[in-house]
Amino acid sequence: MYSPTFLADSRSNSQRAPISNLSSKQRVAYFHNKDVGAFHFGPQHPMKPERLTLTNDLVLGYRLHEKMDVFCPPRATDEELMEFHQASYINFLKKITPENAKLFPVEDFNRFNINEDCPIFAGLYDYCQLYAGASVAAAERLASGASDICINWSGGLHHAKQFEASGFCFVNDIVLAIQHLLRLASVSRYVLIVLYVDIDIHHGDGVQEAFYLTDRVMTVSFHKYDNGNYFPGTGDFEEIGTGFGKYFSLNVPLKDGMDDESYIVLFKDIITAVRDRYRPSAIVLQSGADSLGKDKLGGFNLSIKAHGECVRYIKSWQIPLLVLGGGGYMVQNVARCWAYETSILVDTEVPEELSPDRTNFYALFGPDYSLHPPLVGKVENQNTKSDLQKLAQQVLEHLKALEGAPSVQMQEIPTEKTKEAKNKDEELADSREDANADYRYRRRLIWHDNEYFDGENDHDRDDERQMMDDEF
Numbered sequence: 001m002y003s004p005t006f007l008a009d010s011r012s013n014s015q016r017a018p019i020s021n022l023s024s025k026q027r028v029a030y031f032h033n034k035d036v037g038a039f040h041f042g043p044q045h046p047m048k049p050e051r052l053t054l055t056n057d058l059v060l061g062y063r064l065h066e067k068m069d070v071f072c073p074p075r076a077t078d079e080e081l082m083e084f085h086q087a088s089y090i091n092f093l094k095k096i097t098p099e100n101a102k103l104f105p106v107e108d109f110n111r112f113n114i115n116e117d118c119p120i121f122a123g124l125y126d127y128c129q130l131y132a133g134a135s136v137a138a139a140e141r142l143a144s145g146a147s148d149i150c151i152n153w154s155g156g157l158h159h160a161k162q163f164e165a166s167g168f169c170f171v172n173d174i175v176l177a178i179q180h181l182l183r184l185a186s187v188s189r190y191v192l193i194v195l196y197v198d199i200d201i202h203h204g205d206g207v208q209e210a211f212y213l214t215d216r217v218m219t220v221s222f223h224k225y226d227n228g229n230y231f232p233g234t235g236d237f238e239e240i241g242t243g244f245g246k247y248f249s250l251n252v253p254l255k256d257g258m259d260d261e262s263y264i265v266l267f268k269d270i271i272t273a274v275r276d277r278y279r280p281s282a283i284v285l286q287s288g289a290d291s292l293g294k295d296k297l298g299g300f301n302l303s304i305k306a307h308g309e310c311v312r313y314i315k316s317w318q319i320p321l322l323v324l325g326g327g328g329y330m331v332q333n334v335a336r337c338w339a340y341e342t343s344i345l346v347d348t349e350v351p352e353e354l355s356p357d358r359t360n361f362y363a364l365f366g367p368d369y370s371l372h373p374p375l376v377g378k379v380e381n382q383n384t385k386s387d388l389q390k391l392a393q394q395v396l397e398h399l400k401a402l403e404g405a406p407s408v409q410m411q412e413i414p415t416e417k418t419k420e421a422k423n424k425d426e427e428l429a430d431s432r433e434d435a436n437a438d439y440r441y442r443r444r445l446i447w448h449d450n451e452y453f454d455g456e457n458d459h460d461r462d463d464e465r466q467m468m469d470d471e472f
């Protein structure tokens, strides 16, 4: 079942009927608000929004903006954020500041999972509104048909839950964007299936949880799992969805050290089978860059070219595509990766060499000054070929299990939730809140024991200082 190399794809579109009728030239829209890179989670926190400023700088340096429609998106409104999140949680995020935090009861911090991973920092709510607003605007544009591909590198924050922050994510822009796609598509009164694909090294738990009971969103996450010992501790193969959502969640749990070839072959085999089974009308791709080699929190060996190959492959299907960012904790590599993937999305080859006229932050890209630094070799690949073959086989069996189920493609859907559905949602939310409280403590242990900071070896603060000197 394995192709000899990921660059020679034996299952290419040339051997398949096209899924959509779009012309081969895809119209691309890029959503970026320059303010989103100016926030600081704290000097020692691994999440550094300045990676977004660096990414945009490279996009402009390579003149890729000339190949896209560029938008400065509006902030998401309170009401938009509350379309997924609980009002009390959003109001809390809106009101709290580093200065007034001590006035809030401790229960609020526990309830909403505010801690050193998800700290209160200056402008927190503004930051949430900016990245979520960009994803919502991108989803609206995609649904309008005005663009075939929409990009928001500031989004992709897949861990946030309805009631709580998690894993550096406060609001879940992905869920909001998918809700928009579904709502706008519902005008046609026929069910749209959105395929969500997650190549961040962490499990896309927040998105999976939000759509665990529905057959309108198929979530597929490729991630390091390590028998539940890697954050967030979920994403086992057995998590497949429930109720109407049974077989609409798919997880590909992996061990440390995935390399380019094994990752791409597995990715293409599985995602192609998913596409053929579910025939999605739109795709949301979370392109987290912490699956790259040498990431501070990750443990894979992927090169930027291999990561980009996942993007290129999905793009080649010519299905309306929303591309979002996600994790990524070596800021220069995140910027390289997402700038390179932008070039793929606009069908433009870019030189590997980074020269001072291509970036205002040239000094940060040494010593190689390349778009494709060597990232391979930090971690031995613990996934054997037979492990991966077995995994792919299991996945294909799950997909087969959907056979015989009634088609969901043409079901008529209600345009508004019934009272019964709303009550059911609330019951579900209560039960999830209990379950979340149970394993929240465990998740924190996983995070801190294994992969928080590099401690004495964390040189990123030097980079940060340099970047601040350059007046982000």
Ligand SMILES: [Zn+2]
Binding pocket: 200, 201, 202, 288, 290, 326, 327, 328
């Ligand atoms: Zn991640």
